[in-house]
Amino acid sequence: MLTFPDDFLWGAATAAYQIEGAWQADGKGESIWDRFSHTPGKTRNGDTGDVACDHYHRWPDDIRLMQTLGLNAYRFSIAWTRILPHGRGPVNQAGLDFYSRLVDGLLAAGIAPGVTLYHWDLPQALQDDGGWANRDTAAAFVEYADAVSRCLGDRVKLWITHNEPAVATWNGHLSGEHAPGIQDLAAAAAVSHHLLLSHGWAAPILRQNSPASEVGITLNINWFAAASRSAADLDAERREDGPWTRWFLDPLYGRGYPADIVADLNADGAFPHGVLSYVQPGDMATIAAPTDFLGVNYYYRTILRSRRMAEADNLPPTVVPGPRDLDHWTEMGWEIYPDGLFKTLARLAFDYQTPKLYITENGASYADGPGPDGRVHDSRRIIYLRQHLAAAWRAIQIGVPLAGYFTWSLLDNFEWAHGYAQRFGITWVNYETQERIIKQSGRWYGEAAVNGGFAPG
Numbered sequence: 507m508l509t510f511p512d513d514f515l516w517g518a519a520t521a522a523y524q525i526e527g528a529w530q531a532d533g534k535g536e537s538i539w540d541r542f543s544h545t546p547g548k549t550r551n552g553d554t555g556d557v558a559c560d561h562y563h564r565w566p567d568d569i570r571l572m573q574t575l576g577l578n579a580y581r582f583s584i585a586w587t588r589i590l591p592h593g594r595g596p597v598n599q600a601g602l603d604f605y606s607r608l609v610d611g612l613l614a615a616g617i618a619p620g621v622t623l624y625h626w627d628l629p630q631a632l633q634d635d636g637g638w639a640n641r642d643t644a645a646a647f648v649e650y651a652d653a654v655s656r657c658l659g660d661r662v663k664l665w666i667t668h669n670e671p672a673v674a675t676w677n678g679h680l681s682g683e684h685a686p687g688i689q690d691l692a693a694a695a696a697v698s699h700h701l702l703l704s705h706g707w708a709a710p711i712l713r714q715n716s717p718a719s720e721v722g723i724t725l726n727i728n729w730f731a732a733a734s735r736s737a738a739d740l741d742a743e744r745r746e747d748g749p750w751t752r753w754f755l756d757p758l759y760g761r762g763y764p765a766d767i768v769a770d771l772n773a774d775g776a777f778p779h780g781v782l783s784y785v786q787p788g789d790m791a792t793i794a795a796p797t798d799f800l801g802v803n804y805y806y807r808t809i810l811r812s813r814r815m816a817e818a819d820n821l822p823p824t825v826v827p828g829p830r831d832l833d834h835w836t837e838m839g840w841e842i843y844p845d846g847l848f849k850t851l852a853r854l855a856f857d858y859q860t861p862k863l864y865i866t867e868n869g870a871s872y873a874d875g876p877g878p879d880g881r882v883h884d885s886r887r888i889i890y891l892r893q894h895l896a897a898a899w900r901a902i903q904i905g906v907p908l909a910g911y912f913t914w915s916l917l918d919n920f921e922w923a924h925g926y927a928q929r930f931g932i933t934w935v936n937y938e939t940q941e942r943i944i945k946q947s948g949r950w951y952g953e954a955a956v957n958g959g960f961a962p963g
């Protein structure tokens with residue numbers, strides 16, 4: 507039996523835009539994801555989150571689901587546009603009331619609420635004023651964080667300011683595959699800084715409004731490995747880990763922006779005034795102020811080799827180790843590499859001295875639906891969860907201060923640009939009828955939660 511600490515959080519995670527639907531209900535304003543998904547060609551099939559899992563109306567059922575599973579924690583995000591429909595200004599009480607009822611319902615069910623304030627759905631009104639590239643948006647975020655934590659601060663256990671600022675930065679503003687769909691390196695760099703700055707500004711306000719809670723931020727930290735020890739391959743790894751991981755981790759832990767990546771970003775002269783021209787005195791200290799925990803979203807490994815070599819033999823700069831089948835890769839095309847979770851946790855705990863860690867997301871996309879017996883036999887997801895939880899357990903054994911695990915996701919849901927094609931849930935959702943069926947992986951995970959551990963497979 508791999509036994510976890512008694513007070514370990516066994517949770518599931520979701521995000522507002524991916525599950526709530528009701529995109530115009532009760533005074534909600536338009537977000538950049540509403541705008542983006544309503545723009546032809548931006549998401550697979552033109553899918554939108556207009557209805558999603560209709561969680562906005564079905565949240566009592568969804569709490570019951572978690573209760574049935576035996577989870578003791580739930581991470582969800584708040585839609586900024588339900589609280590402040592235009593980003594700033596008067597608070598929409600109906601929006602606050604929705605989340606207040608949800609939090610009360612969770613507590614009544616014995617489930618600790620963990621709130622993500624920003625899971626990518628910026629009010630469109632703020633985007634119209636420049637979005638995260640504009641420093642004012644960081645100030646608006648603080649007003650929003652204040653309004654939410656004044657209302658929920660007496661009941662929330664965990665506050666996560668931002669979810670995966672790297673994805674909001676690079677996918678939203680460089681590749682453009684996420685909202686707001688911008689492709690501008692200089693804007694992306696400013697966005698990254700304002701996201702981090704808003705975290706630093708909001709943290710003391712959250713502490714003040716919610717003194718019994720813990721405050722942190724969630725980063726996506728996957729495992730990047732060089733294909734060989736050659737200087738060129740090691741450099742390929744550095745170039746990937748740099749912008750995705752160190753660009754965010756280093757400033758949060760007092761090291762400033764990594765100089766090598768500053769140089770890389772300006773290699774083509776995209777920043778005539780210097781890469782860090784948007785950084786003002788005091789910003790770096792604000793960003794580096796200590797928090798209670800770091801949230802980690804971990805999914806996969808990428809093995810990198812030098813671009814020059816890849817071009818020479820006309821193969822991609824990533825290496826595929828072993829067979830490319832569903833036992834080794836999920837349907838997202840992400841390699842399954844549980845050891846990367848162990849290594850990531852160790853890196854954070856020992857290299858960055860993070861005081862406390864939560865795995866705020868980890869999970870797998872497999873399309874399995876109900877079989878003839880009406881059950882969802884998603885055995886590959888069970889293996890994925892078991893292997894990753896075992897890696898988390900091993901990390902605890904070597905002294906990593908890991909305090910909880912939130913699987914992604916409670917429900918199949920709207921997977922951003924992939925629409926409804928990728929199913930990450932431990933609960934299957936019929937998008938026509940909104941019926942939910944707990945998958946076998948959900949049963950397995952719920953048992954582990956109730957027993958505080960599981961037998962190694």
Ligand code: FCB
Pocket residue numbers: 521524669670673726803867914921922930
């Ligand atoms: C993460 C996101 C989450 C979900 C998973 C699969 O990057 O935070 O919303 O889309 O990936």
